[in-house]
Amino acid sequence: MTHATSPPRRRVTPRRLREWLVFLAFVAPNVALIVAFTYRPLIVNVYYSTLNWTLGSPTAIKVGLQNYRDFFASGEAKTVLITTVVFTVCSVGLSMALGLLVAIALNKRLPGAMFARATVFAPYVLSGYGVGLTWLYIFDPNIGALSAILRSIGITSPEWINDPHWTLTMVIIVYVWKNLGYAAIIYLAGLQAVPTDLLEAASLDGAGPVRRFFSVTFPLLSPTTFFLMVTTMLSSLQAFDLLIALDRQGRGAKTLIFDAYLTGFKGASQAGASAAISTILFVILVLLTLLQLVFLERRVHYR
DSSP, X not given: OOOOOOOOOOOOOHHHHHHHHHHHHHHHHXXXXXXXXXXXXXXXXXXXXXXXXXXTOSOOEEOTTHHHHHHHHSHHHXXXXXXXXXXXXXXXXXXXXXXXXXXHHHSSOOTTHHHHHHHHHHHHHSOHHHHHHHHHHHHOTTTOHXXXXXXXXXXXXXXXXXXXXXXXXXXXXXXXXXXXXXXHHHHHHHHHTSOHHHHHHHHHTTOOHHHHIIIIIHHHTHHHHHHHHHHHHHHHHTOOHHHHHHOTTOSSOOOHHHHHHHHHHSTTOBHHHHHHHHHHHHHHHHHHHHHIIIIIGGGOOOO
């Protein structure tokens, strides 16, 4: 009769101990910073969302989930959520689609290609608030450059700033312009990683440029597309600097994060209600990320 023997325990050798100490020396400061500046504020924010608290007041009243009920019961909640969805879908879709087209154009061995790539990427690293102020003057219906161009061809400029219906369109246009370079550069890296022998084989089989792109290149770009979809969606849901520069009062581009700011720092300064809106946004971010990881990643073809 044989007896099952337990696996031998690993001895803690001086070398292994030194490796663990080096590991802790590199990891511990990062973990401490993440806990202090990410997870702790998140937990505190969830706690604040259960309070009826005015910003700056020394006292607060516990109200449980009342702030969440008040938000969804308000008539403004539907408008804010729809605005958030429209802004996210349009900004992500246009940034990725136009970014792919720009990447295809930049993926050429032509003189000045490096300068063109740097020019396309430059707006992404600029200050969002500064970009918003610049475009605010461009879109101004009275003194803006765009209105002057439209008047020269006999077209009246829309009230981009004063009309809520046009304000959201204006914000989307500027956001796509600013973030287009990010999607283009990421797609360009993906295009340059596509094996040329596959494209040559498809060409020998008689496939034209369009057929080669949709049958060979685009499927091989699925990991890049998946990465961009996740990152650009998270970025658009948290976009704030452009919105506050272009739509200070939240007349037409009041997304969830913008509504949280206006609720907490403008008017009655309801910090508890603002924290509840921020928590709702966090839950949406987590759910969208998980859904993309679970369902969309299955369609990704890793080489």
